[in-house]
Amino acid sequence: MLDRVNTQVLKFKKSGIRKFAEAASLIPGVVSLTIGEPEFNTSDRIKDATKQALDDNHTHYPSGQGLLSLRQAVADFESKQNKMQYKAEEVIITNGSTEGLAACFLALLNEGDEVIIPQPMYVTYQPMIEYCKAKMVPLDISLSNFQIDEAALRALITPRTKLMVITSPNNPTGVVLNKQSLDAIKAIALEHRIFVISDDVYQQLVYVDHFQKLSDDVEMRHLLIVAQSFSKPYAMTGWRIGYLLADAPIAAHINMMHSYLVTGISTFTQVATIEALNEDTSHVREVYRQRLLRSMKILDDFNIDYVKPEGAFYIFIKIKEFGMASEAFCNKALHDYKLALVPGIYFNTSKDEYIRISYAVKEKDLYEGLNRLGTMVKDLRNEKNN
Numbered sequence: 377m378l379d380r381v382n383t384q385v386l387k388f389k390k391s392g393i394r395k396f397a398e399a400a401s402l403i404p405g406v407v408s409l410t411i412g413e414p415e416f417n418t419s420d421r422i423k424d425a426t427k428q429a430l431d432d433n434h435t436h437y438p439s440g441q442g443l444l445s446l447r448q449a450v451a452d453f454e455s456k457q458n459k460m461q462y463k464a465e466e467v468i469i470t471n472g473s474t475e476g477l478a479a480c481f482l483a484l485l486n487e488g489d490e491v492i493i494p495q496p497m498y499v500t501y502q503p504m505i506e507y508c509k510a511k512m513v514p515l516d517i518s519l520s521n522f523q524i525d526e527a528a529l530r531a532l533i534t535p536r537t538k539l540m541v542i543t544s545p546n547n548p549t550g551v552v553l554n555k556q557s558l559d560a561i562k563a564i565a566l567e568h569r570i571f572v573i574s575d576d577v578y579q580q581l582v583y584v585d586h587f588q589k590l591s592d593d594v595e596m597r598h599l600l601i602v603a604q605s606f607s608k609p610y611a612m613t614g615w616r617i618g619y620l621l622a623d624a625p626i627a628a629h630i631n632m633m634h635s636y637l638v639t640g641i642s643t644f645t646q647v648a649t650i651e652a653l654n655e656d657t658s659h660v661r662e663v664y665r666q667r668l669l670r671s672m673k674i675l676d677d678f679n680i681d682y683v684k685p686e687g688a689f690y691i692f693i694k695i696k697e698f699g700m701a702s703e704a705f706c707n708k709a710l711h712d713y714k715l716a717l718v719p720g721i722y723f724n725t726s727k728d729e730y731i732r733i734s735y736a737v738k739e740k741d742l743y744e745g746l747n748r749l750g751t752m753v754k755d756l757r758n759e760k761n762n
């Protein structure tokens with residue numbers, strides 16, 4: 377009966393990251409540095425609040441947009457983080473940022489619209505864009521230090537350009553967009569009335585002082601949509617909760633799509649999530665920062681080159697010197713060194729010269745994995761020289 381189904385969905389491919397992680401899980405003794413998921417557990421404070429919410433019978437249908445108490449807590453939280461101020465009516469509670477992003481694409485894109493996304497990119501955006509019969513237009517930023525060059529961006533603008541999606545800190549590079557990049561986006565977005573979705577899921581995990589964001593720029597208010605998540609900083613990946621922020625008319629429009637998609641997010645989860653916003657995540661940030669420093673030291677000692685990360689929990693490692701495709705490199709790592717990595721090509725890189733590691737894994741695994749990578753690199757260099 378597959379000849380009778382929606383052909384757009386038939387084009388979806390299984391995530392390459394999951395494919396590699398699953399293959400790795402079948403091999404005994406493999407150290408996996410693949411998945412971008414915190415190894416920590418959700419705090420007792422949030423878990424206790426959930427138990428209490430259940431005892432208090434917060435088990436009925438929620439409002440589609442989200443509980444007013446949580447939306448107000450989000451609006452208050454955000455107003456302390458950013459110059460942009462949002463009202464509760466401009467917040468939509470979503471099923472992780474993934475559903476929030478899908479609701480945005482479905483609510484904003486018409487057939488033939490163009491969406492510019494800097495590459496390498498987090499790949500989950502693409503299927504939903506294609507489902508809308510819109511076109512993803514890649515902006516290769518690998519030759520501009522993973523920053524946005526205004527002329528290169530301008531060259532991609534057409535009358536069909538509707539949207540840009542930015543991810544800062546980025547998955548897979550960990551790079552944060554600098555002021556020049558954000559200025560370029562702003563100038564072009566304002567000039568051509570282009571929406572900008574800022575995927576901010578790693579924004580609490582930034583390790584540099586010079587961090588800039590569009591949500592500090594009030595002139596962008598009518599064009600900016602922020603996608604946020606509780607998954608990463610609060611170790612709440614399995615709770616599936618996040619939110620969108622947008623100017624009131626756009627928020628109402630996206631909420632229309634969101635409400636038909638999901639009806640709403642589980643009520644007791646929303647009640648408990650208010651507690652998350654009272655949590656200080658600075659210790660989590662410090663743990664990741666320390667791991668990053670130690671990981672970079674290990675890579676430096678093995679003379680392995682990488683894109684210097686400034687946030688998130690990934691390192692994008694350069695493998696050009698080995699002249700191998702990233703999938704072949706990762707297959708070799710998996711089978712010969714029992715080390716699971718993610719091929720860079722899965723992030724739509726223009727050149728197949730990178731692999732990604734995640735340092736959100738258990739510390740023991742992280743350092744063992746990096747040492748296995750070091751051994752592999754040494755072996756490859758020896759083979760080349762003999």
Ligand SMILES: Cc1ncc(COP(=O)(O)O)c(C=O)c1O
Nearest residue numbers: 412472473474498547605607618
């Ligand atoms: C850049 C980026 N955006 C969004 C997500 C999705 O997160 P969630 O749906 O758990 O909020 C991820 C997860 O890895 C991500 O890396």
